[in-house]
Amino acid sequence: MSDPSPAYEFVSRAKLPTRFGEFTIHGFVETATQQEHVALSYGTWKTNAVVPIRIHSECLTGDALFSTRCDCGFQLEKALQNIVEYGHGVILYLRQEGRGIGLLNKIKAYSLQDTGMDTVEANEHLGFDADLRDYSICKLMLDTLSIQNVELMTNNPKKINALKKMGINVVKRKPIDHGVTDDNKHYLMTKTAKLGHVFNPDKLK
């Protein structure tokens, strides 16, 4: 029997100058769904080096529309800055809007949160699990970029476990607790209480 078609494929790469420095954008596609994902790389490294990376889940409202309802935009900016300061690193930008439920369902979930539900209750009220994200594409992205050892910028232990399960060596976690606002404090507290995030309690006072 011939091999089944690969679940994900690398498509193309190009230079991506940004406000922070010159990155390279690498495009990938999920074969079954045609869902597109990108990685942004900066600088160079040896194959066995520990490379600072962030797995960033798409958040149109936070990343592109300056929302302060969540911390995503602040984290993305800080991660890009960190990488340029380190001299090298990668953002795996996964198109998992709304923790995997999509943009319009996230807006429905926000609407329920406007009436008093928390982020988990809202997802469940809509018939979704609290977090539907799948990180398996990260393996192809990291292999394509010759990365085996990482320092992961995150507050979410699930991302560490997902990388470890795919054979990536997570040498260190770098907390990324920037962007606490009056608008997102309750959301961040819920993530800590119900979704297992690790957050410096002093920052949530």
Ligand SMILES: Nc1nc2c(ncn2[C@@H]2O[C@H](COP(=O)(O)OP(=O)(O)OP(=O)(O)O)[C@@H](O)[C@H]2O)c(=O)[nH]1
């Ligand atoms: N369903 C839903 N998704 C949300 C909500 N607020 C933010 N998101 C999405 O959550 C994702 C980001 O997840 P977070 O829980 O903020 O952070 P994380 O990626 O798990 O962890 P970090 O690496 O620490 O940032 C993005 O896809 C956002 O669009 C919400 O209230 N409901």
Ligand SMILES: [Zn+2]
């Ligand atoms: Zn967000």
